[in-house]
Amino acid sequence: MLNHSLKTAKEWSPAALGGGGYITGLLQHPAESGVLYARCDVAGVFRSLDGGLSWETLNSGLTQSYHHQVQSFAISSHHPEVMFRCSGEVRSRRFYGAVHKSADGGKSWKEVCTGMGFYGNGPTRMYGEVIAVDPYHPEIVAAGGYTGGLWISRDEGETWQQTLLPEERFGCVVFHPAIPDVLFAGTISDDDLNMDYVETGEGGVLGLLQDLPRGKQRRLYTSPDLGESWQLLYEGASFAELGFDSRDPQRLMAACIWGGICSSRDGGRTWESAGAGLLPGGHRYGTVVQDTHNPQRWYTAPDVRPHMKDIPPIPIYYSGDGGEEWQLLRKHLDEDLSGFPAYMDSFNGGSRAAATGWAISKLIVDRLNKDRLYLCNWYGVAFSEDGGNTWRAGHFRGLETTCMEAVAAAPGQPGKFCVTMADHSPKVTEDGGVTFRNLPGLAGYSGSTAVAVSRTNTEHYLYGLVGHGRTACIALSRDGGQTAEAVLTLGKGLFVQSLREDGIRSGTFYAYIDGEISSGAGVYRSADGGQTWSLTSFCLPAHVSTLPHLKNWIEAELLSVVVYQVKNACGADQLMAADPFRAGHVLAGEWSEGIWHSADGGDTWESIGAGLPFQHRGTASILNAVAYSATRSGTLYAGFISEGLWSSTDDGQHWSKLFPADAAEQFNVSALAVGKGDGGKDLLILASEPMVRTKTESKVVCSRDGGITWEIWVDDYLGAVRWKGVALDCDSRQVLAVTCGNGAYRTEISRK
Structure with missing residues (x-):
């Protein structure tokens, strides 16, 4: 198969969701006061x-x-x-x-x-x-x-x-x-x-x-x-x-x-x-x-x-006496603060001031302005222009605590995407990433892992939330994100890996729950718009007791941002897919053990992973994404860490490598998007995050013809970003990609 690549300059525009994490240090330019x-x-x-x-x-x-x-x-x-x-x-x-x-x-x-x-x-x-x-x-x-x-x-x-x-x-x-x-x-x-x-x-x-x-x-x-x-x-x-x-x-x-x-x-x-x-x-x-x-x-x-x-x-x-005696600068109230995001309130018992004071890592005094102070902490950088009595944050524009988990496109609504992330409830954009709004969080939960938007009811959202103490739930909003309720509360250690609506049957949803299988991990189904759920017959080999099977290694060593952050930006919402051409056809993948297919909405399952490179060349070769073709019934895709993208044209009975063409070349399919490309073929976008274990580069590639030819999108200013999700809108024109720590980026597909 012809499979050559061409480097193409591709400009990503920053979306309204900036990057960030714990801001641990702050410097001021020696001569320019406003440069930090x-x-x-x-x-x-x-x-x-x-x-x-x-x-x-x-x-x-x-x-x-x-x-x-x-x-x-x-x-x-x-x-x-x-x-x-x-x-x-x-x-x-x-x-x-x-x-x-x-x-x-x-x-x-x-x-x-x-x-x-x-x-x-x-x-x-x-x-x-x-x-x-x-x-x-x-x-x-x-x-x-x-x-x-x-x-x-x-x-x-x-x-x-x-x-x-x-x-x-x-x-x-x-x-x-x-x-x-x-x-x-x-x-x-x-x-x-x-x-x-x-x-x-x-x-x-x-x-x-x-x-x-x-x-x-x-x-x-x-x-x-x-x-x-x-x-x-x-x-x-x-x-x-x-x-x-x-x-x-x-x-x-x-x-x-x-x-x-x-x-x-x-x-x-x-x-x-x-x-x-x-x-x-x-x-x-x-x-x-x-x-x-x-x-x-x-x-x-x-x-x-x-x-x-x-x-x-x-x-x-x-x-005030050279460090002999100390006193509190001020007992700040919320009204002393401005320009801080609203989510900071809910994280700290309703107190924005408490959030501003959480984990202060650095204080500096402006060397050219005697009344101007700066602090940085868990959320970002704030400044005071009156000696610390009041503080402003500028809403942390470009510098938010956003380690993003995944991104999903809304069916039938061009430019609409939902983004999930650690420490935040999902955010929604209806203009391709220019602006965002929040979906409601729930008490006791602080992050999100997966999201699905109803194909027929644009006001209907399902999303997975995670909380402190390793708890999780599926939340449902039926009023466009004004309110939400927990519809499936999960036991400790269970997490919502993926959410999908059936490709034909409106109101039928599937949820992939990972964790201990004996505690309820597996694939769930709802036939009433997500209101009630039941466990399907999805069953893995007897030696598998947890999802992932190699749980500690996959979550803490390979896919997580840092070694100890289990369930923090570790590849959520990509291991389940629904067929857009056939009702009840669903895929569920397990990182190291295989892929399973159901043709009856989860009542029965068959293994279709034979021939795929599970744990090839060491355990770094694991499955990270599955998808159906947007143009051809029976065509499937499987994206692997290290081993690239594979495809099947016969419902998974036979598989072949699609990218990279060189069998010796490694590529991490950290994110996969499938849409409608040129000449009735699939438009494919793959994003690779760099990992120490696989020694791969940060890279995004695109094929407009189902994987025959590829463009390597080059944009060096991004550095070695950890891509976590990429999505095409329903028109296959607007692209939104999310990263761990470096924000969200948007671009458009030009038609040839």
Whole structure:
């Protein structure tokens, strides 16, 4: 079969759903007050040109998914167009990491060092920067890894050399701003990272995150000669961030995680608590900053979470006497806040202020505007123009907490799509992604996994919701999204993998539920528009007890964004399909075990997976999507991680590989869309997310003729995005694609 590919420039336009995750760090341009940079645990680096009102991604040139998991970044005060970022993750207890450099203000990046491992979504992500540019020597750059020790570059980041420091877990690396050639490096112990986590199993949170023990060292090192030699300065605290008093070069302030805020008057040799007036009891501290306009004034904020009681809504504290005594900046009310998305209210007991104060990772004072402050946290970046009394967020335009799960097109309504995502109920667009509105969430549920829109009733939505404690339900809205109710409440550990309406019988829906089979996982059917459900006879081989069969490996190692986030953007809503030509014909796929077909609405099933590359070349070859042809009855598609796209023209009796043509080439079918193409053939769009395990690139390809020829859509500025879903509208013209962390993108299909 002829199957050649042609690279085609394809411009994706950002949809109204921006990217983001936990915003863990914030930098301001050395000379331009309104230019800010934010780092994210899963989505890379963002830039704002308007003081935090709107944001854009800066990920061009990245090739690996972990390059978007940024633990630290830095900007040169000598050459502000020069920037650095440190990124990495862990899989199967192996750490990956890279330092990238930009010479054009973040517009493009190149890899300059791979000697250190970083953990962009790890337990130190919210602390200080571990890469720094010397304020006196532009060619000197230092970086400390989560693994791999501390490295120095002496040619502005082009080449790197490891120093003699032990390979501990670094929490902050910083040059002294007032004493030339002096460099500090603080480390973090296992105990301080595990301290506030309970019920995480053997090894605490570090065991959960696949992080090996790295010791109990809580140390501060210093070098008087730009990293040539080192001495142990202090032992006894985990250093997350250092601040330097501009009035006295020997006075330092430090955020010491569970050690609170500490001060030193002798250059870091001895330390004492400086926490008078801060919250009583044990709290994590990761940021402390001096007001450059008023050196007597310092700011800090404990890292609080929703379950903590009796905490001020926005726990920002200030000291007006140089860090001796602290007091709450203000007990903020919701009316002190503007420009924050409404979903923040429901996540935190109805309090927007509590959400704004949740997990504050960084505070900075505008270096050119004495009344302007910034904070970043779980949701994004907010700013204050009156010294912290009131806060604005700009609705986090371009920078939302949106790790998207899937996207589905609405039948019969051009330009209408529904998007599901972690931590949010579904969102609906009726203009191809230009604007979105929310479908209602339900109490106790905070995320969504799958969605279906009725073919005959445009006001009818079914969607899967997930909640805390690994609970889930199917929600039904019959009034266009004004209200919703739970119509199938699932037991603990069960999740809605996919929802589909029968291709011919209006009002008949199917639900793929994964989890423990003994607890009710399987395929369900509703014949009354989703109001009531019953389990079909879908039955897997006796050795399969969970869906997925290789559940922990597939969800936690391969498809998840980070290793410990089970059921967070791990390929939902693609393993079931309904035939558009024949009533009752349904496909259900299992990641590693096969595909099953029912011709009678789920009453009976037959296996049709023979000949497909399940677990070929290792377990990374798993099924991730199934679909029916939009133009030919009996033609099926099966998309695999690693092994690409396969097709059958006889209802699954025989299969052949459709893409890539080269049998040795790997391609992850992370997302699959099928529509009507040229000459009565299928229009196929495949999106591939990069994975460490398969060493594949981020790529989107399109065929207008059923897979005979292919276009590779090239758009380098997106970087190594993790595509999670792609959908064609009912006219096969508008395309909406969603990613984990980097937002949604839209484009159109031009007809030849």
